[in-house]
Amino acid sequence: MQIFLIGFMGSGKSYWAGKLSKEMGIPWLDLDREIERKQGRTIREIFSAQGEEYFRQLEADMLRSVSRDRHEGTTRFSSIVATGGGAPCFHDNMEWMNQHGITVWLNPSIDELEARLRPERAHRPLLQSLSDNGLKDFIKSKIDERQEFYSMAKLELKNTNIAVPAFINLILHAQKPD
Structure with a gap:
């Protein structure tokens, strides 16, 4: 089972994936960086050359390929995936993530996002x-x-200034949706 971090750009998905990975001793990856690595070009270049629809299909395919359950039938987490901000909104990705792990919506305030994204x-x-x-x-x-997509997450975290052990405790007590 995976932990999927979702939310708007600047919400801290990659930051938290790294922190959780270190504390929990499981690997993590940034879905956008993985796409760039496999494609040999940036997300911007992919959008420019093939368009958003092509990118969103790549994203859905990559999400499914990097998120294979390595501990099928157990409650052990096998990885953490920091998704792109739009990933939950296409190709039934949100439903798929909810079926294969715990989805966590990092949802800081708009003012906090603006302060992070301005620079x-x-x-x-x-x-x-x-x-x-x-x-x-x-x-x-x-x-x-x-x-509508973000709100399907099993866990919503508005206060992203939480201590790592407290965040892990929230994840451990979240349950997969039916």
Whole structure:
């Protein structure tokens, strides 16, 4: 069974995957980085050359290939997967993740996301052209758009300033949806 970290860009998915991995002694991966590694090009280059639909199919295929249960039938976690922000919204990925592990929605406030993303705009293609006001509007709009998928997560964590042992305890007490 896997732990799937979902949420908007800047929510801390890769950060928490690394922390949880170290504490729990299980491997983790960033789905976007894995796609880039296997494709030999950036997400931006994939979007530009083949479009979003092609990327979303790659993402769904990669999610399923890297998330094979290595401990089928046990409650032991075999890996942590930090997904891309849009991954839960396509190709029934959210349903699939809920069937194969524990989904955790990292959901900090819009103000917190804005503060984290403002200095990163140059490195995030979707944000490069946005003004400060435009950034906040973009975040709110995208989260509203993705809410129905994110809210399917087994566990929602609004306070991402939690201690690692407390976070692990929440995960251990979450149960897979029926």
